[in-house]
Amino acid sequence: MLDKSHKHVSCEKCAVRENGIFSNLVNGEVCEMDNHKSCHYYKKNQSLFVEGSYPRGVFCVNHGKVKIYALGDEGKEQIVHIAKEGEVVGFRSMLSGEPYKLSASTLEDANICFVAKDDFLNMLDTNTGMRNAVLKELSKELGERAIFITNLAQKSVRERLAYSLMLLSDIYGEDPINLTREDLANFVGTATETLIRLLKDFKEEGLIDVQTRKVFIANMDGIINLAGGHR
Amino acid sequence: MLDKSHKHVSCEKCAVRENGIFSNLVNGEVCEMDNHKSCHYYKKNQSLFVEGSYPRGVFCVNHGKVKIYALGDEGKEQIVHIAKEGEVVGFRSMLSGEPYKLSASTLEDANICFVAKDDFLNMLDTNTGMRNAVLKELSKELGERAIFITNLAQKSVRERLAYSLMLLSDIYGEDPINLTREDLANFVGTATETLIRLLKDFKEEGLIDVQTRKVFIANMDGIINLAGGHR
DNA sequence: CGAGCGATTGAAAAGACTCAACCACCGTGG
DNA sequence: CCACGGTGGTTGAGTCTTTTCAATCGCTCG
Numbered sequence: 001m002l003d004k005s006h007k008h009v010s011c012e013k014c015a016v017r018e019n020g021i022f023s024n025l026v027n028g029e030v031c032e033m034d035n036h037k038s039c040h041y042y043k044k045n046q047s048l049f050v051e052g053s054y055p056r057g058v059f060c061v062n063h064g065k066v067k068i069y070a071l072g073d074e075g076k077e078q079i080v081h082i083a084k085e086g087e088v089v090g091f092r093s094m095l096s097g098e099p100y101k102l103s104a105s106t107l108e109d110a111n112i113c114f115v116a117k118d119d120f121l122n123m124l125d126t127n128t129g130m131r132n133a134v135l136k137e138l139s140k141e142l143g144e145r146a147i148f149i150t151n152l153a154q155k156s157v158r159e160r161l162a163y164s165l166m167l168l169s170d171i172y173g174e175d176p177i178n179l180t181r182e183d184l185a186n187f188v189g190t191a192t193e194t195l196i197r198l199l200k201d202f203k204e205e206g207l208i209d210v211q212t213r214k215v216f217i218a219n220m221d222g223i224i225n226l227a228g229g230h231r
Numbered sequence: 232m233l234d235k236s237h238k239h240v241s242c243e244k245c246a247v248r249e250n251g252i253f254s255n256l257v258n259g260e261v262c263e264m265d266n267h268k269s270c271h272y273y274k275k276n277q278s279l280f281v282e283g284s285y286p287r288g289v290f291c292v293n294h295g296k297v298k299i300y301a302l303g304d305e306g307k308e309q310i311v312h313i314a315k316e317g318e319v320v321g322f323r324s325m326l327s328g329e330p331y332k333l334s335a336s337t338l339e340d341a342n343i344c345f346v347a348k349d350d351f352l353n354m355l356d357t358n359t360g361m362r363n364a365v366l367k368e369l370s371k372e373l374g375e376r377a378i379f380i381t382n383l384a385q386k387s388v389r390e391r392l393a394y395s396l397m398l399l400s401d402i403y404g405e406d407p408i409n410l411t412r413e414d415l416a417n418f419v420g421t422a423t424e425t426l427i428r429l430l431k432d433f434k435e436e437g438l439i440d441v442q443t444r445k446v447f448i449a450n451m452d453g454i455i456n457l458a459g460g461h462r
Numbered sequence: 463c464g465a466g467c468g469a470t471t472g473a474a475a476a477g478a479c480t481c482a483a484c485c486a487c488c489g490t491g492g
Numbered sequence: 493c494c495a496c497g498g499t500g501g502t503t504g505a506g507t508c509t510t511t512t513c514a515a516t517c518g519c520t521c522g
Contacts, residue, residue: 463522464521465520465521465522466519466520466521467520467521468517468518468519468520469516469517469518469519470516470517470518471514471515471516472515472516473512473513473514474511474512474514475510475512475513476509476510476511476512477508477509477511478508478509478510479506479507479508479509480505480507480508481504481505481506481507482503482504482505483502483503483504484501485500485502485503486499486500486501486502487499487501488497488500489496489497489498490495490496490497490498491494492493492495492496
């Protein structure tokens with residue numbers, strides 16, 4: 001499934017393309033993009049881009065998970081988003097014309113394609129469907145971040161962990177959540193030690209199962225309920 | 232300056248239009264919009280839209296400030312953004328096709344124009360400049376929210392207050408910040424009592440001046456420094 | 463003049479963080 | 493093959509920021 005060469009991945013045959021903003025391309029456009037993009041194999045913990053630098057293009061995740069995070073004043077990461085297969089990352093800063101406000105790096109070994117800035121902007125100009133997908137995606141994320149802000153401001157760490165597990169289970173799908181304790185803590189927005197203690201509580205309460213670093217949701221209703229009762 | 236009738240405000244002559252996404256319209260388009268929009272006078276604390284309902288159009292703030300907020304599980308507001316003159320609010324949910332994730336209401340008496348959904352979307356389709364402005368605006372806000380999330384997760388309330396005052400001083404410009412203690416607390420993301428105590432501290436430290444509910448920045452460098460050292 | 467909201471203060475409680483130590487697993491190199 | 497070092501995980505204890513609750517005050521508005 002995961003190809004360690006830098007072999008070209010065909011967009012046309014890309015099974016995960018439907019997950020992201022490239023889902024709206026018609027055949028000709030897919031071929032066009034195929035010709036312009038490059039594909040790369042990334043090892044775990046490799047950096048895609050860092051805060052402060054300028055975007056040269058966008059990254060399309062073919063396989064693997066990517067964390068998008070900000071660095072706080074004391075160097076602690078705040079993970080703002082975890083991109084899964086099919087998602088396109090790094091186009092926000094490109095559109096706002098600013099340097100990256102966030103950094104991105106792989107959470108696992110990954111295959112990721114790269115589309116250069118001009119090619120991407122060009123597609124955006126000419127392709128209505130994609131443009132709408134981008135608008136929609138940005139707006140949706142904006143709403144999600146507003147909710148995340150509210151959670152951070154008003155909920156306890158315990159509730160936030162439940163909420164985070166909910167989000168992560170969407171991202172990981174059938175697979176168990178597979179993050180270091182530190183990354184999970186940086187996603188929830190808490191200290192690693194606090195997170196570990198809460199995971200233990202959750203396990204004792206039958207909400208989750210834990211196998212080393214893998215977290216399985218054992219009682220989704222309980223989790224949802226703790227998280228605030230919806231979705 | 233503030234007209235209490237519902238008299239039509241001319242977009243062409245609107246001095247604050249440059250602050251928002253309507254800044255890129257050419258003359259004909261401005262007239263077009265003028266013909267389609269309606270203008271309304273709002274009293275303080277009037278609602279523009281509420282979480283859960285479906286967008287029918289967008290609101291363009293001509294005069295006054297508008298708070299955009301989410302309601303937490305216990306009914307506490309989390310203010311995510313304060314829109315000033317010229318800003319257009321309410322288009323995010325419209326673009327994502329979802330019901331409003333946030334609510335909006337006036338913080339003071341205000342004049343606000345309304346552009347219907349179809350007219351707005353139509354302009355978005357035909358006007359490249361505006362489309363790019365919207366893309367840029369969404370992306371920029373997304374970045375701002377990421378930073379806000381990081382601040383909430385990692386900074387103390389004290390530091391967050393400083394950061395918030397920085398943001399608010401941009402929004403209020405020459406005017407003093409003029410919010411209830413509760414609104415200010417809901418912007419910072421803390422309890423009202425905590426906020427009051429910190430305001431007192433800030434005043435004693437010469438960072439701010441306070442006249443009843445009005446807050447003046449007395450030492451901007453000090454505030455910026457406390458907030459994390461950069462603007 | 464009274465009702466009521468917003469602002470303020472004090473005291474106590476709780477949640478979360480920090481610090482420090484320790485464990486466990488894994489890959490490496492001797 | 494085993495000792496070693498390093499990273500990631502875990503636990504305990506103490507501290508501290510922040511919240512909560514309760515009471516009081518002051519001002520405005522009808």
